[in-house]
Amino acid sequence: MARKETRKRAKEKLKKKQRRQEARDRGETLGPTRKMLKLNSMEKSTCKVKVVLDCSFDEYMNDKDIMKLTKQVGFCYSANRRAENPLQFYVCGLHGQMQQRLESIGDYKNWDEKKSDTGETSSNLQKILHPLQPCNMGLDIEVQELLTLV
Incomplete structure (x- = not known):
């Protein structure tokens, strides 16, 4: 059961990474980064x-x-x-x-x-x-x- 959840989580992370990259390619702002928030x-x-x-x-x-x-x-x-x-x-x-x-x-x-x-x-x-x-x-x-x- 744990392996299935880790695979599912890995797929979700990959999809999120792809969506963020597509948004960057379109020139959309992604919001502040952790580093910017700290500053x-x-x-x-x-x-x-x-x-x-x-x-x-x-x-x-x-x-x-x-x-x-x-x-x-x-x-x-x-x-x-x-x-x-x-x-x-x-x-x-x-x-x-x-x-x-x-x-x-x-x-x-x-x-x-x-x-x-x-x-x-x-x-x-x-x-x-x-x-x-x-x-x-x-x-x-x-x-x-x-x-x-x-």
């Missing part, structure tokens, strides 16, 4: 827009929601890394199940994003965001008060 970091980016993901609400989520959020954070990171000028990507409030779930992802520790997982989220956000720059924290005052009542 393209947030620090070197000319885009200084800051996006902060506050993940400090995991105690209000069930396991299914945490898994979904983890996938969404991973997708956001991946899309940002492949951008020509990646924006400044921050993840705040990582603790508990959310942090464990992200750490279970093999490459998470190598991510080129800024992690801020110590202290209160509000103090972390104040350090990240310049006080004179306009920003949208995502929640208006009424919603924040409602969340504190819950």
Whole structure:
């Protein structure tokens, strides 16, 4: 059974290699290479827009929601890394199940994003965001008060 799977995998690899070569011959772009992705970091980016993901609400989520959020954070990171000028990507409030779930992802520790997982989220956000720059924290005052009542 294992030999059959390895032959099947080898055929798939060959087909993929042929499709990539045909695309190169047609002059299509194949997307960034691993080497290009490593050279393209947030620090070197000319885009200084800051996006902060506050993940400090995991105690209000069930396991299914945490898994979904983890996938969404991973997708956001991946899309940002492949951008020509990646924006400044921050993840705040990582603790508990959310942090464990992200750490279970093999490459998470190598991510080129800024992690801020110590202290209160509000103090972390104040350090990240310049006080004179306009920003949208995502929640208006009424919603924040409602969340504190819950």
